Amino acid sequence: MGRVRNKITLGIYAFSGQCQRNDYHKVCGKNHNKVSFIFFAFPMDFRRFFTQLGFTDKEAEIFLALYKLGTKPASSIASYLHMERTSVYKSLLKLTQEGIVLETKVRGVTHFFVPEIRLLKKYMLAKKEELQHLEDNFGLIEAELAQYDSNKYAYIPKISLFDGEDGIRNLFNDIYDTTIKHQYLVIKFFATNTFDAQISVGKKLKDYYENIFAKLQKQKVMVEAYLGNGVMIMEQISKTTNIQNLSELPAGNSTMNIFIVGEVVYLIIFKEVPFGIKIDSRDFSSVMHFLFEKLQSN
Numbered sequence: 001m002g003r004v005r006n007k008i009t010l011g012i013y014a015f016s017g018q019c020q021r022n023d024y025h026k027v028c029g030k031n032h033n034k035v036s037f038i039f040f041a042f043p044m045d046f047r048r049f050f051t052q053l054g055f056t057d058k059e060a061e062i063f064l065a066l067y068k069l070g071t072k073p074a075s076s077i078a079s080y081l082h083m084e085r086t087s088v089y090k091s092l093l094k095l096t097q098e099g100i101v102l103e104t105k106v107r108g109v110t111h112f113f114v115p116e117i118r119l120l121k122k123y124m125l126a127k128k129e130e131l132q133h134l135e136d137n138f139g140l141i142e143a144e145l146a147q148y149d150s151n152k153y154a155y156i157p158k159i160s161l162f163d164g165e166d167g168i169r170n171l172f173n174d175i176y177d178t179t180i181k182h183q184y185l186v187i188k189f190f191a192t193n194t195f196d197a198q199i200s201v202g203k204k205l206k207d208y209y210e211n212i213f214a215k216l217q218k219q220k221v222m223v224e225a226y227l228g229n230g231v232m233i234m235e236q237i238s239k240t241t242n243i244q245n246l247s248e249l250p251a252g253n254s255t256m257n258i259f260i261v262g263e264v265v266y267l268i269i270f271k272e273v274p275f276g277i278k279i280d281s282r283d284f285s286s287v288m289h290f291l292f293e294k295l296q297s298n
Contacts, residue, residue, distance in 0.1 A: 053124060055095075058083075062091050063114070066101065071113035073106075099123060157281035164273060165208065171266060171276040172209035178261050179221055186222045188260040188292045191249050192234055193227040201252035203270070213246045226295055237295055260288050 050060035065077050074089035081088070092112045095101035100119045103112050162171040179187055191205075205212075216223060223243050228234035240246075249255070251270040259266040263285045268276040279285075 053120075053127065058087075059091050059095060062088055063095060063101065066092070066112055067114045067117075071104065071106070071111045073109050073111050077112070155283070157279055157284060159280075160278040162276040162278070164275075168208045168268060168274045168276055171268065171278065172212050174278065175259050175261055175266055176212055176215060178264055179216060180219060182262050184221065184262050186224060187216070187262075188258075188289070189223050189225045189246070190237075190256075190258040190292075191225075191227055191246070192255045192257075193249055194230045194232060194234060194255075196232050197250040197253050197255050201250035201255065201270075203251045204247065205249050205251050205257070206247035208251060208274075210247065213243050217243065224292065224296070226292070239296065258288075260285060260292065 046064060047057065047060045050063060051057060055063075061081055062077060062083075065080050066072060069076065069080060074092055075085050077083075077092070078085040078088040092101060092103075096103050096112065100114070100123050101112050102115055103110055105111070162168060175187075178184075213223060223246070225240050225243060225246060226237055227240055227249075228237050230236065249257075251274070253270070255270045257266075257268040257270075259268075263280065263282045265279045265281070265285050265288050266276060267279070268274065
C-alpha cells in the first residue's frame, strides 16, 4: 500500500438498551465502552469496516438498515432498501449464521434483529484468532507446496554465486555440508597448477579453507583429484593421490578449482576478487562426471 502517511482511529461503541439504535453513531452518554482500531492511509466508515470483515457491500447495507430499524422481517428491510425480498432474506440468514444477527418469531413470521453491536467485535476477534492460527501453520503449508515446486522445476539448474574471500569460504563450507548431508563417499576435484602460478601467487587454498580435504578424509570421503600442470599454461592433466598437499595449491592469478559433489558442480576462479559458482543440476553434473571418468581412463 506504500508508505504510511497517517492513521485513523475508529471508535466502536457498545450501547446499553437505553440508547437509540437509529442513533447508533452517537454516544448516549452512559454504559458504553470505546474500542479503538488502527487503520492506515484511508478514512474508515461502517461500510469499509464491514466489508473488510469479509462481507459484501449489499450485506453491509442490510445490516446497517436492520440496526437502524430494529427488529424487522426481511420484507420490511427489502422495502426500506428497495431490494428484492428473497435476496435480502438470504443475506439475513447468512448474517445470522455468522452470529452477528439474531432471529425471532413474531406471530409466526421470522423477524431479524441486532441485539448489541458487541457481536461485531466478537466476530472480528474470532476472525483474528482464525488468521493467527493460519499464520502459525503457514510454514507447514509452505513446506508442503515447496515439494511440488521442486518436482515441477527439477530440470532447471539452480545457480548460486559467491564472491570475495568470505564468499569463497562459504562456498567451501557448502561443499563440505553437501557432501556430508547426502553421505557421498566420493567427490571429484580439479585444479590448475602451473609452475607460473606456484611461484607468483601468494595465497593458497588453505588460506580460504585450511582443512577441507582433511575433514573429508576424516569422514571417509575419497577425493579423486586431477591437476592441470604446465609451465606458463596447462599442458597436461594428471591424477594425484597426494590429497594431503592439495591445500597447498595456488589460489590466485586466475587459477581455477572444480568440485563435483553428486549432482552439484562448484567452480572457483581465484582472481583479485575471487568468485565461485554453484550449479545444482543433474544434467550438468552428469556431463562433468562423464568427462572426469574419461580423464581417469586415460
